[in-house]
Amino acid sequence: MLGTIINVATVITGSSLGLIFSKRLPEKVTEIVFVALGLFTLFIGFTMAGESLQPLVLVLSLLFGAIVGQLLDLDRRLTSILSRLQPKMAGGEHAPERHQDSQRFTEGLLTAFVLFCVGSMTLLGCFREGLTGERDIILTKSFMDFFSSAALAAAYGRGVLFSAIPLFIYQGALTLGASQLQSYLTPGLTAEIYGTGGLMLIALGLNLLKVTDIKVLNLTPALLFAPFLARYFPLLQDAILSF
Secondary structure (H helix, E strand, C coil): CHHHHHHHHHHHHHHHHHHHHCCCCCHHHHHHHHHHHHHHHHHHHHHHHCCCCCHHHHHHHHHHHHHHHHHHCHHHHHHHHHHHHCCCHHHHCCCCHHHHHHHHHHHHHHHHHHHHHCCHHHHHHHHHHHHHCCCHHHHHHHHHHHHHHHHHHHHHCCHHHHCHHHHHHHHHHHHHHHHHCHHHCCHHHHHHHHHHHHHHHHHHHHHHCCCCCCCHHHHCCHHHHHHHHHHHHHHHHHHHHHC
16 A cells, blocks of 8 residues: 555645646656656566566467457547546636636546546556555656646646545555455466566557557456466466377
8 A cells, every 4th residue: 555655645746736836847857757757667567577477378468458458449438538527728718717716626636537547557556566565666657647746736726636535545445456366366377467567568668758659558458368368278278289
């Protein structure tokens, strides 16, 4: 839970700074920060991918997960939800001040919650901390959320600050849930989950560096295939070789 507590603290701090200065961070500063975070995300991704003991399971998990994610069109669904939460700034400017403040509060809270809580880094970070206590992913996400929350709070107001409450509940539940699964996951299964997640983080790092525009969310079902294939694929492989 410590990683989640740190993440919540960075969101509160970033939002507070955004409210105090009421302006976005300089674009050049934001760009160089995301370059650094992109490089570090790549490092974590390659490190985790290297933990896989069965490369074929890694490839199949990512392949099947990508197909399912693409068929479900998870990225488009999230984008659609987010677009409905986005404020229509042009229309809002002519609304009464009180209604505008209320609208900005709601839109800021919901937009920040979706941004901070939906994505591969949230899932992988909480899962990794819950299973092993390692917080490298969740801490990287925390730094990213710090700058994002500052910019969002400057644009939407104090609703972004209050998004720290559902953030704590959601990520805390993920971390505690993962810790309960620890006794059911063998080291071999965990290695393949980390390996698959590492490939997803590599994709995310490339996106942060603006090298690619991979729909990382569409790859997340691979995390469900990884433990299943890690458990049963070697048995199927042995059965085929025995003939």
